[in-house]
Each structure stands twice: as structure tokens, then as C-alpha cells.
Amino acid sequence: MNTLAEENYLKSIYHLSIDAGNVSTNQIAASLNTKASSVTDMLKKLADKALINYTRYQGVSLTPAGEKIAVNIIRKHRLWEYFLVEKLKFKWDQVHDMAEEMEHISSAELIDRLDEFMDYPQHDPHGEPIPDCNGRFNASELKAISTLSVNNCGTIAGVRDHSSSFLQYLEKQQLTLGKKISITEIVEFDHSVILQTENKKEIHISREVANNLLIAL
Amino acid sequence: MNTLAEENYLKSIYHLSIDAGNVSTNQIAASLNTKASSVTDMLKKLADKALINYTRYQGVSLTPAGEKIAVNIIRKHRLWEYFLVEKLKFKWDQVHDMAEEMEHISSAELIDRLDEFMDYPQHDPHGEPIPDCNGRFNASELKAISTLSVNNCGTIAGVRDHSSSFLQYLEKQQLTLGKKISITEIVEFDHSVILQTENKKEIHISREVANNLLIAL
DNA sequence: TTCATAATTTAGATAAGTCTAAATTTTTTA
DNA sequence: TAAAAAATTTAGACTTATCTAAATTATGAA
Numbered sequence: 001m002n003t004l005a006e007e008n009y010l011k012s013i014y015h016l017s018i019d020a021g022n023v024s025t026n027q028i029a030a031s032l033n034t035k036a037s038s039v040t041d042m043l044k045k046l047a048d049k050a051l052i053n054y055t056r057y058q059g060v061s062l063t064p065a066g067e068k069i070a071v072n073i074i075r076k077h078r079l080w081e082y083f084l085v086e087k088l089k090f091k092w093d094q095v096h097d098m099a100e101e102m103e104h105i106s107s108a109e110l111i112d113r114l115d116e117f118m119d120y121p122q123h124d125p126h127g128e129p130i131p132d133c134n135g136r137f138n139a140s141e142l143k144a145i146s147t148l149s150v151n152n153c154g155t156i157a158g159v160r161d162h163s164s165s166f167l168q169y170l171e172k173q174q175l176t177l178g179k180k181i182s183i184t185e186i187v188e189f190d191h192s193v194i195l196q197t198e199n200k201k202e203i204h205i206s207r208e209v210a211n212n213l214l215i216a217l
Numbered sequence: 218m219n220t221l222a223e224e225n226y227l228k229s230i231y232h233l234s235i236d237a238g239n240v241s242t243n244q245i246a247a248s249l250n251t252k253a254s255s256v257t258d259m260l261k262k263l264a265d266k267a268l269i270n271y272t273r274y275q276g277v278s279l280t281p282a283g284e285k286i287a288v289n290i291i292r293k294h295r296l297w298e299y300f301l302v303e304k305l306k307f308k309w310d311q312v313h314d315m316a317e318e319m320e321h322i323s324s325a326e327l328i329d330r331l332d333e334f335m336d337y338p339q340h341d342p343h344g345e346p347i348p349d350c351n352g353r354f355n356a357s358e359l360k361a362i363s364t365l366s367v368n369n370c371g372t373i374a375g376v377r378d379h380s381s382s383f384l385q386y387l388e389k390q391q392l393t394l395g396k397k398i399s400i401t402e403i404v405e406f407d408h409s410v411i412l413q414t415e416n417k418k419e420i421h422i423s424r425e426v427a428n429n430l431l432i433a434l
Numbered sequence: 435t436t437c438a439t440a441a442t443t444t445a446g447a448t449a450a451g452t453c454t455a456a457a458t459t460t461t462t463t464a
Numbered sequence: 465t466a467a468a469a470a471a472t473t474t475a476g477a478c479t480t481a482t483c484t485a486a487a488t489t490a491t492g493a494a
Contacts (some may be wrong), residue, residue, distance in 0.1 A: 005481060025442055038482055040443055041368050045480090057442060057489055088330040107315050113305040222451065242472055257454050257473055262450090274472055275457055 001048075004104055006075055007030060007217035009042050010051060011103075020061035024070055044137075068135055075084055075131040076111050077103035078124035083114060085125040092125040092176075093167035106131075125216065127158030127177055142214035145183070146207060153182035157213035166212060173203055175213060219266075221321055224290055225249060226259050227268060228320075230279055231287035239276035252255035279317055279394035285352055292348040293328050300340040302330060309342040309393075310384035325350075343384075344431065346377030359431035362400070362410055363424060370399035375431035383429060390420055392430060 001008070012031045015025040025043070051066030051136035062070060080102040084095040105111075112133050115177075121130055131137040142158045156179045159166065164207045170176060174197070182203060185194040191207040205213070219227070229248045233240040242260070246253045264271040268283035295394060297319040301312040322328075329350050332338075338347055348354040359375045373396045376383065384403070387393060401419060402411040408424040422430070 003480075019417070026440095032483095035483065037444080037484080041481075084327070086333055088327065092331070096452060098327055101322050101324075102319075105315070107318075107320050110301070110305070110315050117305055143393070220450075243470090251451095252453065253472060254454080254474080352452075 001106060002051075002069065005047075006046065006051075006068065007046065009039075009046060010066050010070040011061065011073050011077075012053065013060060014062065014067065014074065016022050017061060022061050024059045028060075034047060034155065068156055069138075071131050071135040073103050073106075075133075075135070077122070078128055078130040079111060079114055079118070080131070081124045081126070082118060082121045086118060091167075091171070093164040093171065095118065095125065096162050096164070108183075125177075126162055140214075142216055144211050145181075145195075145205070145213045146210035148183050148215065150183050150186055152217075153180065154215035154217045157216035158210040160214065166209075169209070170213070173205075174201075175203065175205075181215070218323060219268075219286065222259065223263065223266075223268075224286065224321060225378060226256075226263060227283050227287040228277065228290050228294075230269065231284065231291065234278060239278050241276045245277075282326055284304065288348050288352040288354075289325075290320050292350075292352070295345055295347040296335070296338070298341045298343070299335060299338045299347065303335065303338075308388070310381040310388065311380070312342065313379050341357060342394075343379055343392075348356065358433070359433055360411075361428050362398075362422070362432055364426035364429045365400050365432065367400050367403060369434075370397065371432035371434045373398050373430065373431035377429040377431065383426075386426070387430070390422070392420065392422075398432070 009028065009032065010029055010055075011165050013023050016027050020027075025036050025039045027042075028187040029039045032039070042053065043060055046052045046066065047060075050063055050086060051069065052060045052062055054060045063184050077099045079100045081095045084090045084098060091099075115130075115133065120132075123129055127140070127142070129140055140158060143154075144160065148154070156175060156177055158177070159170070164206055175181075180194045180198050181203075183193060184196045186192075187194070191210070193202045193207075193210045195205065197203065226245065226299065229245055230240050231246050231302075237244075239281060242253045242280070249256070252307075260269065260271050260277055264277075264282065267280055268286065269279055271277045278291075287364045293318045297316045301307045302309055306308045332347075332350065337349075340346055344357070345356055346354040346361070357375060357416045363373070373392060373394055375394070376387070382431075382433045392398075392412075397415045398411060398412045398420075401413045406413070407425060408427070410422050410424075410427045411424065412420045413419045414420065
């Protein structure tokens with residue numbers, strides 16, 4: 001088994017790898033709220049365990065073994081988030097920190113039975129795909145609202161930012177998963193976006209929000 | 218918040234306090250599979266935090282603050298055990314180690330909602346009472362079979378030993394919670410006990426088993 | 435292409451929790 | 465009640481994961 005710290009490093013490297021090839025020491029330090037020197041120490045340890053590919057000054061990538069562990073942690077995180085929202089009736093902005101703890105519960109049989117208990121959900125409360133017990137899942141094909149053009153429409157299906165402040169804002173604007181929207185106008189000056197909801201209500205969102213709100217077409 | 222190690226010490230002291238006043242360093246070391254010197258170090262730390270009453274060479278007891286933390290961990294342990302058995306369909310001999318991890322999940326709201334989700338169960342799968350969200354519970358009034366006399370009868374309602382080997386043995390003998398039994402004979406020589414079940418089957422159990430199997434009269 | 439700057443690593447320290455071995459205190463027993 | 469045995473504590477060391485400060489390597493701008 002791996003320590004809690006090791007698991008968090010692997011998870012962080014996995015997430016950072018998605019939109020970059022090799023991940024840098026500083027990126028990891030920023031994402032884990034720690035110092036670059038601490039990261040270097042841990043990278044050596046993970047490299048010794050053959051969980052990452054690491055050469056000094058060159059950044060890192062996960063080995064297949066490391067990726068398997070990372071995906072498994074993400075599976076557990078997302079299944080627990082789903083449990084917290086669907087069974088215990090938490091709001092989608094309340095579950096992240098709890099799931100950060102629960103994702104480290106080790107039993108594989110526990111998580112597989114939880115999966116079965118909830119009838120094999122495909123997405124967590126933020127629209128992220130849930131890997132199955134073999135670590136397989138469909139990479140999401142979602143697009144940020146900021147990449148769309150006027151008159152495009154689609155369904156809100158995910159978020160990039162999982163912070164409570166962002167999720168609470170969306171909740172207040174009723175921009176929650178499953179809502180259908182269309183693009184009414186893109187403001188030239190600040191790239192803010194005006195949307196229309198199914199019930200014809202217009203909502204004006206900033207460029208940051210448009211960057212972090214994902215749509216299935 | 219307290220560290221995992223601190224929580225485990227408090228829990229251990231709590232359990233050991235039940236059938237003794239002050240708890241000794243060696244008792245704690247044995248129960249936590251560690252060395253007496255390690256225990257001494259931790260006792261100093263817990264005393265500094267005012268969670269235990271400690272004077273050198275005299276053993277320890279929990280302060281009210283320490284007891285509150287211990288009872289809360291036990292509440293979490295028992296609720297998770299109940300969840301694992303009732304919702305995820307684990308057997309009663311499979312859940313202890315998983316619950317040992319889960320009892321350290323920190324959120325109080327999570328555990329209160331879990332309690333509500335399961336409709337406020339009163340006993341865990343081994344018959345132990347589950348403290349409510351204020352830490353209150355009824356100390357169990359159960360008696361070991363070994364304290365009964367011939368012709369006494371009652372319902373199996375708890376176990377003292379939670380090891381899988383013991384629980385699996387009971388399962389095989391169909392000596393599970395809720396079963397009604399009566400004492401047919403107590404063998405003078407080795408204090409073994411012959412029971413009769415509701416369906417008139419006779420079961421011969423050793424003194425050790427009789428000591429660890431609890432009855433509600 | 436060289437030099438300043440940014441990124442990364444190394445060196446040395448710290449804190450938590452554990453260990454072994456030695457010292458001390460308590461308890462038992464003769 | 466004094467010596468032996470048992471229990472407990474202290475001293476010093478180790479591991480993991482972290483930190484700061486200094487040294488090293490890479491990068492990018494002139």
C-alpha cells in the first residue's frame with residue numbers, strides 16, 4: 001500500500017497530466033499547496049517505487065502502475081461524492097472535502113459494493129466520469145461555454161472548477177447539470193457571455209464562468 | 218483536530234477503561250500492538266492536550282473532553298459497520314477493519330446524515346449500542362452465557378470478541394444475533410455449555426465461546 | 435551566445451510517531 | 465522489609481514528510 005501523501009501526489013500528477021505532457025515540480029507544488037523542495041523529495045520516492053518517470057529538471061509522468069493507482073483514487077473520490085449527494089442529500093458544493101478524505105479508504109471490495117449499491121453511476125455530481133472497477137471510463141467530450149458561438153446550444157454537463165464558491169454561484173443562477181442553454185450574445189469587449197435558459201430567462205456570465213462551465217452538445 | 222494516532226489511543230483507552238478504572242501503559246501497548254515506550258510518549262502528549270489524566274507510573278483515565286472524542290469515534294465506527302452490513306451486504310465478520318479506517322473520517326455532518334439515512338440504528342452488527350449525536354447511549358445489560366445456569370434462556374444479542382474467526386464460527390453454528398437459546402447443561406469438568414436452539418438443535422460450546430457470547434434475558 | 439532569471443534540486447532542520455536499550459519506579463515475593 | 469521481578473519511563477535513534485536557505489541547472493531575452 002501507499003501512504004496518504006503518496007496517493008495525493010499521484011492524483012495531483014494525474015490531474016495535471018491531462019492538459020500537458022510532463023508535469024513540472026512547481027505545478028505539483030502549487031496544486032498540493034506545498035514547496036518545490038518537498039515535491040522533489042517525494043518524486044524521488046515515487047520514482048524508486050516505479051510509479052512515475054522522473055529525470056532531474058525534466059518533470060514527471062505517471063507509469064502505468066502509477067496511473068492505475070491514481071485512477072483508482074479518482075474512482076473512489078467520485079463514487080463517494082455521488083453517494084454523499086444522492087444518498088445523504090448533500091449539495092454538490094459540499095462534498096469535495098469529505099470525498100478527499102474518503103478516497104483513501106483502502107478496501108477495493110468496499111468501493112465495488114458501493115458502486116453496485118448505487119447502481120453503477122456514470123458521472124459524479126459535477127459531471128466527471130466515474131471509472132469502472134477496471135479503471136476504464138470515457139474521457140469527457142465536453143466543451144467550455146467560452147468555446148461556443150452565438151446560437152449554439154447544449155446541455156450543462158460539467159464544471160472545471162470544483163470550488164464551493166463557484167458551485168454556489170451556479171446554483172444561485174440555476175446553471176446546474178442537465179439545464180439546457182443557448183448562447184444569445186458574446187460581448188466583444190470582455191468576452192462575457194449572455195445565455196438563454198429553457199424558460200427564456202437571460203443570464204449574463206463572465207468570461208471566467210464561461211471558461212469553467214462545460215456543455216454537452 | 219486530532220491525529221489518527223491520537224484518536225486510536227483515545228479509543229483504546231476508552232475500551233480498556235470499561236472493565237477497569239485506570240488503564241496501564243502495558244495494556245494500551247498490547248491493545249495497539251505497539252511498545253510501552255511509544256505509549257508513554259503519546260500519553261504525555263494527550264495529557265498536555267488535557268484529554269487524559271496522567272501521572273507517571275500510575276496509569277491513565279480519560280478526561281470528559283477525551284471521552285467525548287472517544288465516544289464520537291466509536292459512534293462513527295459502529296454506524297459505518299451498520300452501513301456496511303445493512304446497505305452493502307457485508308457479513309458481520311468482514312466489517313471491522315474497514316470501519317477502523319472509516320471511523321476517522323472527520324465530518325460530523327456526514328455522520329449525522331448517515332445516521333439519519335439508516336434511520337437511527339441502535340445497535341451495530343455485533344450488538345454494540347450506537348451512541349447518538351450527543352454521545353449518549355444505553356450501556357448494554359447483556360450477560361455472557363458463561364454466567365447463566367441450566368434452564369436459563371434468552372436471546373443472543375452481542376459478542377465480546379469481534380475477530381473474524383470467532384464470528385465465522387458463530388455463523389457456522391448459527392449462533393447469530395436474535396437467535397433464542399436455552400441452557401441445557403453445563404459440563405462440570407471444563408465449563409463447556411450445551412445449548413438448545415429454538416428448533417431443538419443442541420449445540421456444544423466451549424468455555425471460551427460461552428465467555429464471549431452475550432445474551433439478553 | 436551569454437547572462438539574468440526562473441525552475442529545480444540539495445543540504446540541513448524540524449515534528450510526529452515509532453523503536454531499542456538502559457534507567458527508574460513500583461510491585462511482588464520470600 | 466529487602467531483593468527480585470515487572471512495569472514504566474527516559475535517552476537516543478530512525479522514518480516520513482515537511483520546511484528554509486543555498487546551490488545548481490535550464491531558459492529566454494538581448
